[in-house]
Amino acid sequence: MELLIEKGVGIMKEEIGILEGRQNQIFEKKSGQEQQFDISCDKTSLSGSVSQRACVFCGSRVVLYPVADAIHIVHGPIGCAAYTWDIRGAVSSGPELHRLSFSTDLQEMDVIYGGEKKLYRSLIELIEQYQPNAAFIYSTCIIGLIGDDIEAVCKKVAQEKGIPVMPVHSEGFKGTKMDGYKAACSALMKLIGTGSTESISKYSINILGEFNLAGEAWIIREYYEKMGIEVVATMTGDGRIDAIRRSHGASLNVVQCSGSMTSLAKDMEKKYGIPYIRVSYFGFEDMSKSLYDVAALFPERPEIMEKAREIVREEIRTYYPEMQKFKSALTGKKAAIYVGGAFKTFSLIKALRTIGMSVVLAGSQTGNKDDYLRLKEMCDEGTVIVDDSNPVELSKFVLEKEADLLIGGVKERPIAFKLGVGFCDHNHERKIPLAGFVGMYNFAKEVYESVMSPVWQFAPRKGGLA
């Protein structure tokens, strides 16, 4: 039963083992000869490993959650709705229906006799009560098994109530979080194209994959608007049904976050001929690039590019000097990154370099092969790259590589703190915007405050008593 560690990367000779079936999901970049890079990813988590991933439902919920003028009904037993109630820092400039939690709260009898009637009644009542502009119905694990035809129920309610009622096929076990993203995008696809595109400018975009955590979509939107570009829809971030319905009128889709909404951009390209580009709003470098890349696609209006340059100049002039204090303190410190999407790790590596930090571990829950190849190119020697990791592995590498900082989400936070390592929350619960130029400043400040805190002097890692 001992582990076949030799198959892995040769750095895990000691006690913390890597599970058989996971060795190929870990890679360490080394110097010298050409290394074979054959990281295994894009697969479901191994049974019994404590994956940091969630499920299909989570993927769908993440994407659609910030649509604020729709009601989100979780069809199933209570857990899935309870654990996602007001879970994220996605803010709205108006209605806040997304912050409520609705569940059909299926009971044993519903499981035996089916939950369609309960779903129907729930929908009718909630729509009457809250007057939303649409409803999203999330299927949880058991819905398919008990044979509920939620398509039929949604159709019926949509007819009776005159609003879109969108089924989201997000049964937890039917794939990974990525499949949940796709299910959410299919639901959105049904909305897109049903609104009027009249009076939409030729110089217009949609912002995809930006969930308005701590108001980030507003920051990004403002940059583009300053450039003279019309933002038709921020899609789900501070999302509104009407904006989504007319989003096919935009000239370009600007997609952030590698996994979550690329499939929507592809579908929109196919159906409406709207091209898309992938961007990231984290760090000065990628943030600037995301403005330039968009501007470059509207060459007939050079003033857009001029304006983009002006914004970048101005913003960097504002924040760069302030950041030098952080940089001088943080230079030489080491960071470990473990986040949901691989695309974010690219930006974070660059952002960390801006403040003098190197990356010793980079990983994601849902990266694909191309992502990891790119990651390998970007990383320094000795950096460990992991796919779908778990607490045991993460801790092992954080300690071995002597990281001073871990970047992750709620589930990673206690790992860092237990081990006496600084932490930066880069997930959906954060309350401070990390996107945009101001976001980079906030990020640097947060990293500085955590890494440089005097509390670590008592940590066993620094010689304190365990």
Place this chain on the structure above:
Amino acid sequence: MKTASINGKSTKSAKTATQNACKLCNPLGACLAFRGIENCVPFLHGSQGCATYIRRYLISHYKEPIDIASSNFNEETAVFGGSHNLQLGLKNVTQQYKPEVIGIATTCLSETIGDDVPMILKDYKAIMRDEAPLPIMIFASTPSYSGTHIDGFHAAVRSAVKTLAEKGTKQNLVNIFPGMISPADIRYLKEILTSFALPFVLLPDYSKTLDGGPWAEYHRIPPGGTPTDAIASTGSASASIEFGSTLEARKSAAGYLEERFGIPRRHLPLPIGIKASDRFIAILEQLSETPMPAIYEDERRRLIDAYADGHKYIFGKRAILYGEEDLVISMAAFLSEIGILPVLCASGGKSGLMKKRLLELIPGLDELDIKVRENVDFVDIEHEADELRPDLLIGNSKGFTMSKKHDLPLIRIGFPIHDRFGGQRLHHIGYRGTQELFDRIVNTVIEGRQQSSSIGYTYM
């Protein structure tokens, strides 16, 4: 359309969906209880999401790493059954965590497809019989479509005892099953039992696993928890003490031990308030044949003195209580003894026993117009709040939305406390816990008075 429409146009009769639930699902409670067994890894038989969401939810309260393994269902598993995944999962957890115990709980998915987990475990043991000693496997059936997290908690504790308790010569030993209390409460309980010089087994004990110190190296399983040999000895104890007004013997660990080994079950409400704490201490005095140690005598006297010092601030205040039924019941009894009227006692649970148990503690319940509501959510509670004119909300963090909207102070107790620091270190039980609660309640009222006055009093 903003949150102002929370109460919308609906009437109470037309409410099918649960809105802003005042409960969690069954498996969460089981995972929490399993965390209180030494060297145990909680394992959920279901989709990956269940484990991850529950971890996230628990971590946000306890601020400790909480690893929960999952059998990670996929489509084939759902069609062909979960036995392969469960067995592979157990193998992998054994390999990576080297646990002494794996605490397995089901989910709605594995229950709905009808997996016979005990049978799968039996097969697994047969297949693995030549391997190094297998971890002990404790199994609790926790379908999310019935009951709430508290049922999962008790199911896990009962099944731990069922799996491990051994018959033996009666010894001077007391079992204590405190239910879902905070790590600080557990530490205090242990202190009390120790000072009575009563040998005891407390299960589950997550006082260290969910509120521990820093680590020099990563622990696959955090140190602490009730050891398995201690759980084994519960079968030869001379008595069991079990908290939880609505906890029925047929669902409880003490109930099992009474039925199986004839160990008397001393069942009482969570000891919150002087009367309830006295009742608990009296049992300890009886079992240990020693009077209450002086330090608790002093704690009690200070508490009575504090009641006197603070009574005028709070007399006649009206409070809404919500949360697990047992916590609400005991809190209501405590409020009644300090002059606060618990105008609404609400829970997402539905034992059907809440009112009955409350009547035993507050006989004048109906005359006092105290409303008792089982199986409600936060929207229901808000509906009631409109008419009840409460001064205070007392419950977990999830009442904050209501607290903000109605401009009512919220006193955070129990679980989860996601919007304040140190929820794991709050005391609720015994004289010390009551003192802490009393101080917090009085201070909340004082603060409200001070803030709402334009004068700016510095003496209150």
